[in-house]
Amino acid sequence: MALMLTLVLSLLELGSGQWQVLGPYKPVGALVGEDTVFSCFLSPATNAEAMEVRFFKERFSTVVHLYKDGEDQKYLQVPAYRGRTVLVKDFMADGHVSLVLKNITLSDAGLYGCWFNSQTYDREAIWELKVSALGSTPVISVMGYGDGGIQLLCQSSGWFPKPTVKWKGPKGQVLSSGYKTNSDRNNLFNVETSFTIQENTGNVSCAIQLVEHSQAVESSVWIRESFFKPSSWRLPSILLGILCFGLFVGVTGMIVVYLSMSRGKISAELDWRRKHGTAEWREARKHAVEVTLDPDTAHPQLYVSDLKSVIFKEAPQDVSYTEKRFKRKCVVASQGFQTGQHYWEVDVGHNESWCLGVCQDNVHRWEEDLDLSPIRGYWVLRRREEHDYFTLDPHRVTVVPGIHPTRVGVFLDCERRIISFFSVNDQSLIYTMDYPLEGTLRPYILPQTYKENELTPIFIPSLSQE
Template structure:
């Protein structure tokens, strides 16, 4: 009978559209400087794509991260969390989301919650974030003599929350001491404790413990009888102790300096990352629809659906028009002489390629030519040695954080820039600057590697990426190039084989 009632109650909840929000454990632990992940989900499984998902601090209005209407709302965040959170939505259709909070600080400790809101129902879950930091190993130093006793100092830095400090004697019993605890600008605690040692004391230990997180570090010291006997070495020993203390102070100062420097570098890196993402989103507001011109493709390059380039081991029969490239290249039917234009190209795992723009009147019959602005090319590419590069006009080696397989290209004709974005991590790879003059065409160059290692290169619709973008520009194709005369431009004497 109880089983039947349970099934009926569960069915009633499912039909009525009610569900339960389950969050992390009541206590989530994280270390200073590391990342924390909070996972929340709906039970039973219910899609949350159309819901409002909110992570908050202490109260509902204190927004840590907000998702609604199918997108993240960063403008609603509290300032302290901006640029530090990312909502992982891979399983949002199952009602599961996770929030990654980067670079945990002591001030992040406290009560958090997550909520799911539909048009008819609302539920939330709460938990406590406990932050800790394990300080440095205690440094024990000799301060000098006080009334026939030796004064010892034990110090450590970088603790959170406030730790307890203890001196212990040879039998492990606690010794009374004078301790000081100070909080630095980062909210971490520095501790220092002093102890007077009598002649009968030999083995000592200084331990510092974070009781809440069960973290403990300890240093031991052994004091010989010679410390308590008058000796001509007494003054040098004291001097040596003072020198050691000064050296320790210098080391601690350097550690604090490098810690602050590292934090500054990380903040600068986060700012650059956010700036690159903003530039990419602005660029995607100017999408353009491109098609490839088969009449310009080299005989080994097969053009299908006017968007896909495939390398053929056996060249196909083509008409040798003057506008056809002889160096494994092809250009788009569209050309640009003004405005802003953005397009994306999927290069996959190909071993060698170049993407960008070139002047419409470049010399196309030359097999070896340097793809530099001097010769009318503005490109980014990868050679067969797996090295990424650009030319401006000399070769510039580039080192993307993640190898790009999907590249975004943004041309600002009047602004005189062409930028290349790594769609894999939404980062800016490189920007070339030039005062453009003349018609520019999107350009693709293919550098095949070993047989069987090459795949197709595809011009992707911008709408296949993430996010809502601007209206797609339909750029008319240029007039029939057969009616134009060949260019009289002469290539540079300094050439670079394209198939490296």
């Protein structure tokens, strides 16, 4: 009965030349850090240029944006929205306005309204803004051997609301979905999940997803088959335990067997890398080229010396800003490659954090927060802290070098469209990735930018002189 009365009143108002305000017909979804748009319009279309238009949150007095007397009245905004709103007035003569709300935060979630007032008549529309936060790219760590397999740990932070987490096999099949979460002081959820691989499964992925979003944030780790091959140490260790000890010592012997198996599996993996990687590295090194850094591309806090060395310093240099210079704290080479085969080495020393590889010449150099992924035109190997080596291919792939390399070889094969990273220290292959896109690629370096007093320069040695 009430609904019928409302409809009748609306028809009477429209019949008398009045209008209604129509806003978003369903909740508006937005991600933390992004912008969103609220659109409201009058039906039937009515010129709103001389009207007062107010966007508010929860209460009429909480002004998000106010348009009055033909101007934006920014001084009446509540402080939380100052400098974050833009009213689009291009179609105001037709009664259509849009409000851009920038840099969404969790606290922006709630009910919003738009109110139109023609001095003789006013109406409003109400809708809900739902805010979500996509967390960090999952970090997969190999914890070791236990429970009859390889133990993996996946961690990510900064999610809202609570996400779902799944371990997936190489064909996308779900392996496990158990996980735990905790919230930080900003009410964002941190996620942690573990999984034990009992047999060879190739690529294993950790996928984290919000229910409202179809796209998952995913990382993967490649578990080579050799990890699961029986070690040649197994039988001698068992026989030694049985022959030399009694029951108690026999139990101790079984522990030795278990440790030997683990050590044998790791040794088998490293032996495979050395055997195959050394041959590839030697072949790649035949294509050594001279690479020099371009100071005009370096961030002001990166100091380039002799076109070969780069180091980060807190005090920025006084440099000219051009289209070539990166906003991210990185530098690229003067040389660019489109065809042929090219190999160079980068001496990273004992710095705990670095990133190197290649990037397309036309990457967005003034955008600092983009992921260094193939989707953005970057094919790079990264090290963060002591044991965290990874690349984006395009999802996060954790790699485990045999040793911590102090010199890394980069091989760009433009004919086969591949990029390989080598540990020069033990002449082993670290990882190979494809690049399907055409265009010029330039050597890329992002040095460590913290612990300044402990930093050492990263430099590109001249291989022709060695």
